[in-house]
Amino acid sequence: MNTRLQRYKVWDRTTRVFHWINAATVIALIAIGILILNTDILGIKGEAKILLKSVHVYIGYVFVLNLVWRLIWAFMGSHYARWRQILPLGKNYLTSLKRYLLNSGNERPYLGHNPVARLIISLFFLLLSLQAATGLILAGTDLYMPPLGGYFSEWVTEGDQARLNQLKPGDKSQVVDSAYKEMRSFRKPVITIHIYGFYTLLILVFTHVLGVIITEIREKNGLISAMIIGEKVLDDTHQDE
Template identity: 50%
Template structure:
């Protein structure tokens, strides 16, 4: 019988990112759905503005946390780095086939970090979150005149004699109508991308959660608890190495 071993896997930087991200995505999803259904909920303009303001500030935390994780992928331990996250590299396709075959056979391969399919899923999550953050920051500027682009948007749409820094959302009397319509036309495709990318992101998040639960049940390895403790318990050999282990 194989010996159970405990491995230090997820460092503190990775774990903090993960749980802050969970809170941010959950909050943004709930608030976003309320904004999308504001008319059906018969919310007043002041209510919409409050929701959008909270959405933006949570979005700032989300974007900064994502930026931190991108940087940490160059600085963290070997399981936190891009080389352990992004799919590809020598032998990657073979490792995918081997992992799927072993999983189907009932004798799954153990990985300390992300398994080959997990790397695909996590990379897709990073891509979708980056798109969501970038489009969200642009929309914050075009809708509420918030940073990082709000100052330039305000200069663009302010009516003659109106100080750009004094512009307020939902105040058409303060805008140059032609400039405002041009800005809204520029904004429109980013609204569409932000909305449909949100649906894609939530779908992949649900798939990610389901995959983690299924993998935990099939393989063990304390996958879920490891994101709290940083440690995985493996019964047998890990494909991606057995460094930094202790009994």
């Protein structure tokens, strides 16, 4: 068959900027998360531990804002940035997934996400949203940082103004013991989800990077550079959906 290579505009600028800010912040959050998990072994305590967690939260804010903007952009962005091109839904999805898996290696390349990538990216959005929500709660319970810090500091001091004025992250001298215990039991499942989310994310990041490398080698259509310049190079036998 006579095929012609052509450049196709696939990822818009917002999607590309989101992708790289997301990659950078997730890597930083994972790296600092590993340090937080191992503070005892590393001998990090007191002020240094609070600082480490605060840096994690500040990077977390950038990560959350970037993520929220992308979730909104999926309603209004260009064709390939939209939910319809991402979510593993629609009447043809299962058929195309089966075809993609059974024909692996011989499938015509996709202009947007292939069916397996749609599944992985949807799981990513779900998991990242879960990390964002649990992280924001933890920032409030542990460090009394926004957006929920005010609520949790009222809780542990039972609204006592004198205690509130003196309350500092990590310092238990101003908390009411019973209220603090209640807050800690509320927090327990949240930190558990945050930690298991972290482990699942490690697996997903690995799968994503491996998937991109395999697809790039197999299809040679500039998948990685497309996330930088926005364009894929394909012949005219590609698939659109």
